[in-house]
Amino acid sequence: TGYVTLDRGYKNTGATQSAITFLDGEEGILRYRGYSIEELAAKASFLEVSYLLIYGELPTQEQYDSFATAIRRHTLVNEDMRKIFDGFPVSAHPMCVLGSLVNAMAAFYPDSYDGSNNTDLHITRLMAKLPTIATWSYKRSLGHPTNYPKNELDYIPNFLNMMFALPVEDYKVDPVVAEALNVLLILHADHEQNCSTSTVRLVGSSQANIYSSIAAGINALWGPLHGGANQEVIEMLEEIKAGGGDVAKYIDMAKNAKTTGFRLFGFGHRVYKNFDPRAKIIKKAADDVLNKLGVNDPVLEIAKGLEEAALNDPYFVQRKLYPNVDFYSGIIYRALGIPTNMFTVLFAIGRLPGWIAQWKEMREQKEPIGRPRQIYTGATLREFVAIGDRK
Ligand code: CMC
Numbered sequence: 040t041g042y043v044t045l046d047r048g049y050k051n052t053g054a055t056q057s058a059i060t061f062l063d064g065e066e067g068i069l070r071y072r073g074y075s076i077e078e079l080a081a082k083a084s085f086l087e088v089s090y091l092l093i094y095g096e097l098p099t100q101e102q103y104d105s106f107a108t109a110i111r112r113h114t115l116v117n118e119d120m121r122k123i124f125d126g127f128p129v130s131a132h133p134m135c136v137l138g139s140l141v142n143a144m145a146a147f148y149p150d151s152y153d154g155s156n157n158t159d160l161h162i163t164r165l166m167a168k169l170p171t172i173a174t175w176s177y178k179r180s181l182g183h184p185t186n187y188p189k190n191e192l193d194y195i196p197n198f199l200n201m202m203f204a205l206p207v208e209d210y211k212v213d214p215v216v217a218e219a220l221n222v223l224l225i226l227h228a229d230h231e232q233n234c235s236t237s238t239v240r241l242v243g244s245s246q247a248n249i250y251s252s253i254a255a256g257i258n259a260l261w262g263p264l265h266g267g268a269n270q271e272v273i274e275m276l277e278e279i280k281a282g283g284g285d286v287a288k289y290i291d292m293a294k295n296a297k298t299t300g301f302r303l304f305g306f307g308h309r310v311y312k313n314f315d316p317r318a319k320i321i322k323k324a325a326d327d328v329l330n331k332l333g334v335n336d337p338v339l340e341i342a343k344g345l346e347e348a349a350l351n352d353p354y355f356v357q358r359k360l361y362p363n364v365d366f367y368s369g370i371i372y373r374a375l376g377i378p379t380n381m382f383t384v385l386f387a388i389g390r391l392p393g394w395i396a397q398w399k400e401m402r403e404q405k406e407p408i409g410r411p412r413q414i415y416t417g418a419t420l421r422e423f424v425a426i427g428d429r430k
Contacts, residue, residue, distance in 0.1 A: 079091075107193075224389040226321065372385060
């Protein structure tokens with residue numbers, strides 16, 4: 040216990056054993072419970088993948104039906120939560136609102152900390168209510184009434200309906216939009232011990248309730264170096280466009296990151312040193328979705344130009360910096376009609392089953408409380424000086 044190894048940012052420290060997600064950063068491999076991300080994105084639904092992550096196996100039809108039905112029955116959010124929501128300024132960032140309201144759920148469900156053993160019920164509530172809460176911020180930003188869930192709809196169409204339906208006209212979910220969202224949510228569903236997931240496990244390791252643990256993960260995800268990068272990418276691409284498309288200028292700024300403090304958002308990854316398999320799928324999906332929807336977004340060309348310039352520049356090559364999951368996802372979200380400040384919220388909806396699975400695994404493995412060590416660098420023992428004698 041007297042000997043402490045310093046590993047800032049935990050670059051090389053394993054904090055747990057886990058059977059959920061396999062990741063090989065050199066080879067660009069990502070698998071959930073043994074299934075390749077490419078196959079899941081092509082063939083599965085987001086709820087099937089959620090079940091797989093949380094319970095360990097792909098569901099049988101019967102298991103799927105009871106999981107999906109339970110979620111449908113819990114999509115309504117307690118009306119008193121709305122009073123909390125109404126207290127936020129209209130300009131509040133939707134990630135701040137989401138983290139706060141998920142934490143508030145603990146107050147509405149004391150069975151999460153009173154010793155009841157209702158884990159499956161908490162899982163259902165979280166999966167069901169997160170999309171409902173997420174849509175409130177967007178509707179309010181428009182000055183529109185919020186939509187109640189329509190439980191005859193499936194998970195993703197229900198979310199889209201709450202986002203986009205207006206009382207004055209019929210809203211039909213476009214299957215192209217629903218399928219694109221399905222792929223994006225699957226690609227975001229888990230990523231082993233990333234910053235937000237480690238946060239969920241660490242907070243949960245004190246045996247804090249599941250809502251507060253997941254809320255902590257949402258707050259960690261908001262940061263621009265993590266999930267917040269998807270919003271930063273679009274803002275950066277817009278800025279490049281407004282400045283006449285001068286990609287080289289931004290490459291130069293990023294190469295001088297040490298002095299400019301500027302990073303190419305959507306580039307680089309702690310573990311992927313060859314390519315990010317999610318970015319590969321998303322780049323192709325961006326082309327497909329924009330084509331199918333007939334959207335022409337000039338920012339897609341700027342993104343491709345930026346990627347090409349970076350991949351041909353020794354600075355990026357030497358440091359093995361490639362586009363990550365956040366680089367092209369925003370372009371798709373935008374084509375689906377989702378506003379920029381909601382991008383990270385979409386990431387949170389996608390990551391929720393991963394956080395839940397990791398929280399559950401951590402508790403089932405009876406892991407000890409997480410408690411990193413430090414190497415002290417402050418003053419040695421000194422004597423107290425009375426305030427009047429201090430210089
Ligand atoms: N632009 C310019 N330089 C970069 C970038 C970038 N995006 N990313 C890393 N570098 C440089 C960094 O300055 C360092 O250079 P040097 O060796 O000269 O000191 C070198 O590459 C290694 O970077 P690092 O910061 O030590 O790497 P890390 O593993 O600590 O950070 C990262 C990983 C993802 C935080 C970082 O690459 C980054 O800040 N990227 C931009 C933000 C981003 O896109 N985040 C999303 C990550 S993927 C999904 C998610 O988690 O949400």
